[in-house]
Amino acid sequence: MAAVLLVLEVVTRTKLFAMSKDFRHFMGFAEAATALDHGVAFVGNSATRLGVDPAIVARELGDAKGEAVTADVFTADASRINTWHYILESTFWRPGKRPRLVVLTFYEDDLADGNRIEIGRVAQFFTTTRDWPDVFRVDLPTFGERTEFVVSSAWATYAARARIRERTLRLIPGYEPYAAAQNDVVFKHERAREAAARPELTHVALHRLLRRAAEEETRLCFVAYPTLEAAQGEPYPIDTAGRAAVEAAGMRFIDLRRVDGLGPELYDDDVHLNEAGRALYSAVLADALREAL
């Protein structure tokens, strides 16, 4: 049994990490941050990955400023404020890596505490043992989560199990579209149930991020993203306490929940934009960021 687990661990570290597009993306953060130089970093989840074209933003901003502007995305799917904090800690708050602006794209309650965290990913890619006290204090309040985090830090196979599962299950014909549709239904219900069970939104992780950004002299800009519902005229409510915290910290808050011209034909699903939608939104985003830059 031990031999089987050992073999799995070796395969995960040597093969799977190299095969996975996401993992390669995470492992390339440091290099990308260096290449970014003094540019604009977009941090977020899949809404950012599929919604922001850094080349368009860089070009638009560069044209407006009359100088070359670099931009790149640093995303982890289904991540929220807790993970973004550690992406910034591990990628930018290092000597010699100072982006001009970090843009965090969020929707609904992404800025609030209590959302699910993909623990294995945070443990393997975005934290070191130095971060553990902070992780335990702010991000993972339960004993089970903390144990999972510690195990995930040491055992890459366990940390990467979501990826391994996905890769294996993709061998089932029709799995991907089925899983996407199933996730939509279940996620909507669970999100509604979680929101109902949560008495009020708290923002401990957001305050921590704002404090560290101030310490590191990093300018942050929070952008409320246009989901399909928001684009169709029913925008999700803005997290007012979150917004107040951002503005009180002297950071910028841009409300792009409604963007002219973004219709259902420009979305792949309830959240993610297609290529044409990405081009339109990226141009609008660049326009909105001009002042912040």
Next chain:
Amino acid sequence: MNYNQLSFWIFYFTVLVAYWRLPHRKQNTLMLVASYVFYGFWDYRFLFLILVSTVIDFIGGLGVAGIELPAGRLRRLFLILVGGALVLCSHVDYPALFEALRRGDGGAAALALPRRLADFYVPIGAAVACAGYGLALPRLYALAERRRRVVFLAISMVANLAILAFFKYCDFFIASFVDLARALGARDVSVGVLGIVLPAGISFYTFQAMSYTVDIYRKETEPTTHLGDFALFVCFFPHLVAGPIMRAHTLLPQVLRPRRLAPGAFEEGLVLVLVGLFKKMVIADNMAPIANAVFYRFQDGDAGGMSGGEALVGLYAFAFQIYGDFSGYSSIARGISKWLGFELVVNFHNPYVAVSPSDFWRRWHVSLSSWLRDYLYIPLGGNRGGKLMEYRNLMLTMLLGGLWHGASWTFVAWGFYHGAILCVFRLLRVKDPAPSDRLRWLVRVVVMFHLTCLGWLFFRADSFRTVMEMSVLIATDLRLTPAALAAAGLIVFHCAALFVVELFTDGENALGRLIRAPWPLQGAFYSYLVAMISLFGAEQAIAFIYFQF
């Protein structure tokens, strides 16, 4: 604290290490404390209900057997109850109290203590009930033997059923009454439900406590005079919240006698625990989203475009979810009990290879079906008194069995459905196929599996509207769309291997046989289980379904 959470295992192994270093009496004390701590993790206030059930059945069992408790012992028992009510149910804000004491802040500590009269309603009620019962007991002891036995039995039954009725069914009955009144035209009826929180496992421990008094009444078991041992019998933590429901004559002697770790018990326990975790984390928790995605869409009125094939596969997923969930719990309960030197009854025998409804109930939740048979069906007359009486008794037993599962009309309908198919099979005198007749056996297994799934539709659906819509869709549009095939693929991937193993080992009962298999086979099996649990266990730990029953 669930079996699928690491915190449980740390708790359990701490108890286990201490347990085997202690002599028998102290082992029992440790287990009693551990069981109360385990239960208290859900909601410590409900420990008071377990105390009430324990004390009433302890006195009741002795009363039925004609053993009088001396006044001093009675006083101590009542003091335990009233003290328990004060500690557990008088709205002390314990976190605030401990924090205040840690800081040495007397004022804050006082604020954490109960101050209003309403905070003391439960302790006052307990004191009044104890005083009344204490005054009545000498008269009850003085009754003629036959009468005394009946009276003590009745007190035990009424008390347990009252606890169950109030905490599990009160809101259901209120809501049903309001619905009925409105249906009859009384539009201005507005009785609010009480919003009572359902204590975990209440149906299990009340049924177990009741069976103790009944067994003594039937002279099938001897009462114990040791309160601690009896309390442990009621709340033994490995099976406290979801069974199996143990009979006094099976579990109580194990509590009373010194225990030892039998040869092979550790290995058997390990197989049971691993298989149980696999069933829960790999099968049940991965089947849940497949089933939920289908049922949520019907619930939301958003099932347009779904084919009957997709709905059917969602229903299959629920069938495997509930089997994995419940038999997984039973398996873990048996495994961890073995490590403590206890043997719990086998609760599942490959239920999905049943060939008839009665065969199904010999295989599914055996401890409940045998409980219902022995304490309800047979006392009602069983199959004595002609066919009509037999069918009536079957229907009544299954209706109450359905209601036992949950306070909802869909559960009652589930019980009715199972009662009906039991009656139909008996009416048609459908005989079980001979084991050698493979083809007939296979056809009957497939038919019975689908009859069972139809029952699960009532069990899982939120309303009769969902039952109707899903049934109609399955019956009229059995297209196997790519989504249905993908979901079916997921079911096969997660469930097939274990079902094949179970088919050859007779389910939960004989998985221990694996420990006698050649080591390469054992190694492959353990590796498969561990790899699947580690890599394919659902990321979100879901509470066991049967905790709510």
